[in-house]
Amino acid sequence: MASAQPGVHALKLQPPSVSQTLRNGSNFIKWDEDLSTVSPVTLCVDPHGFYLYWTDQNKDTELLDLTLVKDVRTGRSTKTPKEAKLRELLDVGNLVGRLENRMVTVVTASDLVNVNQLNFIASQEDEAKVWCEELFSLSSNLLSHNLNRDHTDNGVIVCCSIVRLFSSDRKRVENALESCRLPYGRVNTSNYMCVHT
Incomplete structure (x- = not known):
């Protein structure tokens, strides 16, 4: 009879790794159906993988802690604008690919009741897919949920x-x-x- 080993399994947690694409940022269009607004933004992630932030044309920056992100979607599972005029504003110009495949919907929640969605549109489908996969990977990284994020490099x-x-x-x-x-x-x-x- 073979001797049994104790059921101890080590889970090695890897620190978040932020790609150069996310650090440098990409141009997106941020839209809000409730306000019927569309604004071009530059979407970025900090080098430590703690925060998603976007800067508009007026240089105003908004910040989101990635631990609040519960899901990141692209394709058919994204939120699409219901208002025809808003949809027309988003689907113009020389943008490549179907509107739904260029969308990135970031689902956030601070608890089980307060669920929000942030909606961004990339210029190309491949760009939306990269951002979707990498943001989800960063937001679900167990180690980053427990690291100190209260200070910058200079404290x-x-x-x-x-x-x-x-x-x-x-x-x-x-x-x-x-x-x-x-x-x-x-x-x-x-x-x-x-x-x-």
Whole structure:
């Protein structure tokens, strides 16, 4: 009779690896059906694979913690615009491929009830597929869910990034910042640009 080995299995966690494509960023069109808005953005991921962020033409940047991402979709399972006028705005120009195959829908949730979708459109199907696969891989990386992401390489936290990160719960964040005597809302933050860790 063969001797049995104890049922111990080691799971080796790999740190997130962000491709050069995601670090350098790609041009997308971000659309919002509720607001009927379409805006060109540059979509990027930070070198550590913690955050997805996009910058619009006015240089305004929005930030999303990748641990909040539950799914990333392209093709038939994406959200497509119902409004015909919005659909026409998105399916114009020299864009290559079917609209659905160029879409990237990022599904986020802070809990089981508050589920949101961010919708982006790439200029080509291959680009959408690469972003979809790599974003999902980063968002489902178990090791990155437990790494410290509270500081940059130089040990600085930008206060306005904290508010953007928790935009779904903005009022509570503003109240917490106010109680700590930190800037909140649309105030001059020149004296409070960063918090050293």
